[in-house]
Amino acid sequence: MTTSTDVFTLTAAFHEAFGTVPDGVWQAPGRVNLIGEHTDYNEGFVLPFAIDKTAKVAVRVRDDSTVRLLSTFGGHGLVEASLDGLEPGSGEGWSRYPLGVAWALKERGVSVPGFELLLDSDVPLGAGLSSSHAIECAVITALNELTGANLPAEELVLATQRAENIFVGAPTGIMDQSASLRGAKGQAVFLDCRDQHVELVPFDAEASGLVLLVIDTKVSHSHADGGYASRRASCELGAQVLGVTALRDVGVEDLEAASGLLDEVTMRRVRHVVTENDRVLQTVELLGAQGPASIGPLLDASHASMRDDFEISCPELDLAVDTARANGAIGARMTGGGFGGSAIALTPVGEEHKVRDAVVRSFAEAGYTAPDIFTVTPAEGAFRLA
Structure with a gap:
């Protein structure tokens, strides 16, 4: 770096x-x-x-x-x-x-x-x-x-x-x-x-006894490649078939009906976007009411959705997220456009070294390039x- x-x-x-x-x-x-x-x-x-x-x-x-x-x-x-x-x-x-x-x-x-x-x-x-x-x-x-x-x-x-x-x-x-x-x-x-x-x-992790770790997997990605564009095209197709301006206009309660109108792949793409919008709203509400320590499960659910429905994760990101969770992180997810890049792990203060060491060790055991791991704060x- x-x-x-x-x-x-x-x-x-x-x-x-x-x-x-x-x-x-x-x-x-x-x-x-x-x-x-x-x-x-x-x-x-x-x-x-x-x-x-x-x-x-x-x-x-x-x-x-x-x-x-x-x-x-x-x-x-x-x-x-x-x-x-x-x-x-x-x-x-x-x-x-x-x-x-x-x-x-x-x-x-x-x-x-x-x-x-x-x-x-x-x-x-x-x-x-x-x-x-x-x-x-x-x-x-x-x-x-x-x-x-x-x-x-x-x-x-x-x-x-x-x-x-x-x-x-x-x-x-x-x-x-x-x-x-x-x-x-x-x-x-x-x-x-x-x-x-x-x-x-407000997102002051440290005041809640937490730090946000970024785990740079060193798997490079580019937004100008086909993976990102194909996901966007799937979303536009889903909106067109469902007769809405954008997937923003589809609610979680509409997903069951949508499944009868969309092919399997488009349905999974749509389901990710609709549920992710809902997770954002829940996260904002929880941050205001209970603070950063309450949002871990939503970060976990977001990663599962990107991995399984939107299919933009990769083995290195999944390993980073799973290892961080298993070693003390209260929530973790990939962040960014996908197909590589970084994961984030919301981690109790004092546990970050354990998470860091475990992720580095797991990458070495898998034969992956050593990750860069560092903390970030809102600036x-x-x-x-x-």
């Missing part, structure tokens, strides 16, 4: 790379989704939070349409592009994210100048913690200020979604960027993906650092 660079070091590195000082430094966090997986693009409910791992960008506006991009990551050289005629699919690797944001802002009528940008990030790549959206949200926060566009958070969310869906080609919803842009310290973001209504829900959303 990389270590985040401080502002002074990043500014100095920018000067060395571009021969001048940046106009500012902005940061945006990755996110953990506490519960509510694949419900966002079904106009449902999600409960993510911004985490204390961030992408930072030092940015300087140019007086032409040239974009020059560089990262602190090893093996990535300078990327140059022109904003004139920028088309979806342009760029490679991480450069697609700032280019996509610039393209999406221009599409919205914002006059985006050329710019120089140096990126640093300690959000683990491919871990399901939304490293790509952290980059996009840092960049869009910077460009929103530097251009004087001053778009509200809701517009920035939609612009980054447009960048992901059209420019990058990943059919994601609005959860990740909503958490990164609208998160707050000590709070989870209860988001209604139909109208972007947000309520901040502030995107803002200007300097």
